[in-house]
Amino acid sequence: MTQLESESPTVTPIALAESLEKWFGDPGTESNSLNFSSALELDERNELPAAGIERLRGFGFNRFFVPERLGGNLRAAEDILMLTRVIARRDMNVAVSESTQVWMMLAWIGGTPEQQAKHAASVLQGGVVPCLAYSEPEHGADLAANTFRATPDGGQYVLSGEKWPINRGRTSTHVVLLGTTGDGTTPAKRRQSMFLVDRSTVLSGEVTGVPRVPTYGLRGCDISGVAFDETRVDGFARLGAEGEGLELALRGLLVTRTFCTGLSLGTGDTMLRTVGDFLSDRVLYDGPAAEIPYVNESLANAYLSLLVAECESLVAMRGLHLYTEQFSIWGNLAKVQVARLVDFQAKALARTLGARYFMRAHEHVGTFQKMYRDSAVVSVFDGSEPVCMDSIALQLPALAKAYGHDRDEDWRPLYDLRAELPVFEPHRVSVFGRGRDATFASLPHLLDRLAALEPSGGLDAGRLAALHTRGEGLREELEALLARVQDARRTPAGQDPADTATTSTKTTAPALIRIAEELSALHAKVAALGIWLFNRDHLGEFFADGAWLEAALNRGKVHQYETGDLDPAAARTLAAEMHRQRTEGEYFSLLTVRMAEPGASEEDGTDRPSASPTAA
Incomplete structure (x- = not known):
């Protein structure tokens, strides 16, 4: 127990x-x-x-x-x-x-209910270490081209082939894999089935690990592969119907891509904390290095990126409860944009560290370098950034068609962190969201709510007016992006269609990928606006006065920033709050999340909670 x-x-x-x-x-x-x-x-x-x-x-x-x-x-x-x-x-x-x-x-x-009960019992007993075996050495992200065989045989399946590269490929106890059960006459999208194989219960044949792969980051992880050689398993190992494997795989990835945002937030926190600690203690030019204007702005911008990333993550988590069927677009948007916010922040902090970033001395700065390497994987796994962007781009026509036709509804559960949510039901995830996205659909309501605000406390008339202007700019930008979708799908006037011929079956126009990238940045801004509007009365003065939000909305692509772009007063406000949370042992967050006390030993295991209600 x-x-x-x-x-x-x-x-x-x-x-x-x-x-x-x-x-x-x-x-x-x-x-x-x-x-x-x-x-x-x-x-x-x-x-x-x-x-x-x-x-x-x-x-x-x-x-x-x-x-x-x-x-x-x-x-x-x-x-x-x-x-x-x-x-x-x-x-x-x-x-x-x-x-x-x-x-x-x-x-x-x-x-099935029987499968769920059995697998749940195994996980709860401990010791289950699953791995995800989708990709193959010759096919990468092109899952439809997989050749791993799962041959039906009298209610059983014979598995043959190799999956690589796989996290926990060698050290897993269970393997979730895609295997080809169809033949050449079966449509490509219905050719594969999904299996959850307990390696200890295979009926015959072998399951072996493929040697580890040296990696840039995650050097301690088992990044390897798994091979099956005429391995016979019971039909109970198949999840879903025959031919449903690719659809199930995509549904699962939409959930896990959303959860990837927590990895980015965790590494981003440590990178900023490490650099902030080092520069606050380091004396240069007769004062703490952190007070040098360039350094102060760099730290403030990195902190702001984490706040925006947190808003996008929190809204996505709530969306998984409320709008589960819409994550064919949403899950990709969240994963890509949060990873971009943290990746850009990491590069900017590395520049701020200067020569210390390039040294591998055994000191705390080494933690920054390790986190820098490790965090880069988020944009690669569970669907790399280009794969996610391509998925968004393919759904842009449906998004453009659906926008403006959503029913009016109560957006409080999505944005108010105190609002209760229904239980998360992952089986409701669909790969066909029909272009719906609740975050973009809520924008007209958010702008109406913003227009109804009056100056109060730290929110003076000047900032409120600026937020009104930026808010309307979000609507104009969204409508302009969606208007560009049809043009991006057309062959340019005067261009011979033969000039665009390719042997590749992947023909998504780069112009659509560009729109998808701009939409992902816009999505995070709308999420930040929604979080601010619905939580101003209970998250403290720094959050309520909106200086951080104005700074975020002032960015072009929200994850990018240049030296000198940040207003000096905003930089001071952001840096001051960042240093307060750093010195008081709190997460870099719009919420108050306390870290372990400095010097604290690991707990002995008493008085720990186990689960959560749905309000933050």
Whole structure:
């Protein structure tokens, strides 16, 4: 029995995160199982962080991937977001190695009641380590071209082929894979089926690991592969109907891409915290280096990027409860934009560190370098950025057609962090969202709500007027982008269609990809506006006065910024709040999330909550 099984299921995502913080203790304390020093040492030796993984399992992390109806603690998507932030800020090797638990979600999406009950029981007993085996060496992201065979044979299947590169390919206990069950006469989209294989229960044949791959980041992770040689499994291993594999795979990826945002938020926090600590303690030109105007603005901009990324993540998590069927666009938008916000922030902070960024001395700055390498993977896995952008681009005509035809509804549950939500039901995810996106659909209501505001407290008339202008600019930008969709689909006048001929079946116009990129940045701005409008009365003065929001809306592409773009007063305000949270041991967040106390040892396992209601 884990420490979580007997605890009360009535805590918020924030309390849950703070509980895991205490469970781990201060990552700066070397005696703790999961600490920065050992994370660096193990990373240098390409070793899996076994002690940190074992500590996380002791918390009962696996329980948050099993729905409550099946005996687990999965009720709120935000629980997974917050727990992932806690782990990723310490070591991405641990976060990525253990978050493979999310792939059991495919049993809840496509499994029968009998399959769900059996797999839930296995996960809750502990020891289940799944891996996702979709990609093949010769085909990459082109899943429809896979050649791995799953030959039906008398109610069983014979599996043959290799999957690579796979996280936990060698060290997994269960394999979620796509195998070809159809033949040449079967439509490509219906040729593959999905299987969840318990490696300990195969009937015959072999399942072997493919050697690890040296990687730029995540050096402690088991990035390898898995091979099946005439491996016979019972028909119970198949999830969903024959030929439904690709659809199930895409449905699962829409959920996991959304959850990837927690990894970016966790690594982004540590990178900014590490640089902020170093520059605040370093004396240059007769004062703290952090007070140099260029450095101050750099830190302020990095902090602002994290706040916007958090808004996009929180709205997406709430959307998973309320608008689950719309994530064919939304999940891609959230993953891409949050990763871009943190990746750009990381590059800017590296420049701010200067020569120290290039040195590999065994000191705290090394943690920044490790996080820099590790965080880059978020834009690559569960569908790389180009794959996600292509998916958005293909749905742009439907988005343009649907915009403006949404019914008027109450947007409070989506944006008000105190509003209760229904239970998260992953099986409702659909690959056909018909162009609907609740965030964009809510924009007219958000602008009406903004227009009704009066100056108050720190929100003076000047800032309110600026926010009105920027808000209307969001509407104009969205309508202009959607108007460009039809033009981007046409062959330019005077151009011979033969000039665009290609042997590739992937023919998405680059102009549509460009629109998708601009829409992802706009999506994050609308999310930030919505979060601000519905939470001004309870998140404190810094949040309410809107200086951070004005600065975010002033950015062109919200993840990018140039030196000198940020208003000096806004830079001072943002940097001051960042330093306050840094020195008071809080997450870099619009919410108040307390970190483990400096020097705190890992907790002994008493008085920890286990699950969450739906309000923050």
